[in-house]
Amino acid sequence: MSSWTAGAAAPIDAARTSSDRRHINRLGLLVALGGITMLFAAFTSAYIVRSGGGDWAALELPPVLWMSTALIAASSLTLELARRAFQRGSLPSFRSWSAATAALGTGFLASQYAAWLSLNEAGIYLQSHPKSSFFFVLTGVHAVHLLAGVLALLALFGLAAAGRLVPGRSDAPTLTAIYWHFVGGLWIYLLAVLSLLG
């Protein structure tokens, strides 16, 4: 260990083996997802409490949300295909399926934006009434998390282009897929909250 007395020039990987490292990374991701879950659990409980207020009014959800839902469901499918292609060692197929995923994810964000615009056109804004406030907050915070997923996909492209994604060794595609499926499931959950509660 040449840097023994000198302090820390480069990070030391405390994992003993690469399979340890893989396990650590996956656990770290799951723990992070636990934190995100608590964030939305807090929003949900606030939503339920606030929906008991006298000024709560129903909100007709824009139909374009079904398009969003279809896009995000399809994106989970394509990312799963990408991940399996990667595991088979087929990098070209991995690249095209993950490009499709990034495109579908971007499409989802565009579709959510269309939903906000259609509410605005109907004269409903963030501050109009409590349900509209929650609608913008929940969809907005969710969109930020999906955007992080798109950025992760772009980072994967970068790694692949630099030749640093090695099938059988790199776990980044699986990590990205776990996160992506989680954010997709989160959308289904939010849609259920927004349409069934209050």
Place this chain on the structure above:
Amino acid sequence: MEHEKQGFVSKYIFSFDHKMIGKQYFTLAMSMGFIGGILAVLIRLQLGFPSQPFPFLENLFPVGMASGIMTPEFYVSLFTMHGTIMVFFLLSLLPVSGFGNFLIPLQIGARDMAFPFLNMLSFWTVVPGAIIIIISFFVEGGAAASGWTAYPPLSAIRSAIPGSDLGQTLWLVGMIFFVASFTMGGLNFVVTILNLRTKGLRMMRMPLTTWAQFIVGILGLLSFPALAAGALLLTFDRSLGTSFFLPAGIFIGDTLMPHEGGTPLLWQHLFWFLGHPEVYIIMLPAMGFTSDILATFCRRPIFGYKSMVYAIWAIGTLSFLVWGHHMFVSGMSPFLGSLFVVTTLAIAIPSAVKAFNWLFTIARAKIQFTSASLFGLGVVSLFVTGGLTGIFLGTNATDIQLHDTYFVVGHFHFIMAGAGLFGAFGAVYYWYPKMFGRMLSERLGKIHFWITFVAYYAVFFPMHYLGVSGMMRRIYDPNVYEYLQPLQPVNLFITISAFVLFTGQLIFIYNYFASMRRGAPATSNPWNATGLEWSTPPHPGHGNWEGEIPPAHRWPYDYSEPGKKRDFTPQWEA
């Protein structure tokens, strides 16, 4: 070896080494704690000498102390920022982020944390948060002024009080940085402890300090997101015209606010869902330090190790079910209140388990009175005092009388602030040799302990009497009420004691910095202790152990085993 020369920046600034990151947190937390202490001195100045002019202070605070007299607005900002800085930037950062980062890999036999880059990132995320919190004193209107709990409507309406304008905005931004940093840290703790223990170190062989940090990591991850959610909604209420927390019919001056339908109680629920686990985030590490320190200096195994671990779990779990006891007078249903009384008093059980285990560890032991063990005993004392007064506040019938009085201020300064602070001091005296390869001055350490211990009781014990006599918690000048005027001598006594308490800390700061250069060189195991951290060299470098990481053959509390010549057997010896 040319690699040994390493740049200042990569060694001290953007370091990946968990020990250096721990020390960075130390430096930050101690600086913030010093500022928080000055704020406390100013608060006590006003209460000891209400509205008397101190012309020299006008130079330092031209607005808040115009013509030398403290304005009420400045006073409110002072206690708000004192609470915020102490709770989050001292008592959370020092024992958890500081000691957690420094000790976890050493105690579990790992070369570093699981995610060194994330670790560095989490430190450099909290730094801007701290800077923003400090800067908020210097914006127009001054720092936030709605208490460390930031209750709306006061915190939500920008024109409610000068501090609710820019100051409150910066408070929210600073807190979001803090939450981001702290959750990253918690993630690192949990994954590191679960995955990177050395051979033979089963979970039930971990030191209680690491057990505490493990549960603290989980508590932080589960509770801080609720504060993030609340802070986001509050920001929207403040700036974007929503009404999550703001009801109809609020007048500021003669102006009717446009909000309707919101409920300030919702903020209280979200805040205290974080806020109560937060006090255990502060307390649990102190409990862990105390257990390790008392075992070492009593030369005895910690009494009831398993029950200690279960008690940490029980406290961690129950801490999520008690937040309503902060809201007994909020108009909540008395039935719901009773439920929170039951869960709150239930926490007394694992807490008492810990206190009794400490007492059994101490009982009839030949205690070595070092600075560390004195502070460990101090934790036990403060924890029992604060725990007993907690029963009155955790029971809604008595809390309704005592709520928002100085009884509460006395109570939490004992149990959470005091025990947390004493635990951190004990830990510094105990682990300093491992941090800097030198010993702190024991003589100065003992002087520091006795001044701190006596002054601490002198400051906070009389507050219970003030509270029972009806002095309100956030009052600017008690003398406006005739019935509080006879209490002025008590307030003066507390203020003088607070000055002594603050001055006593200068001894510690001197000792801490002077000993880095002038302290006696430490051996690798100066206390003849048993934990894995004592198997490293006196001043361990990056990677912690020069050769192989030693395996753990036993638990870390084998002291004074019958029939053995030496009175301790380290964890790494077969």
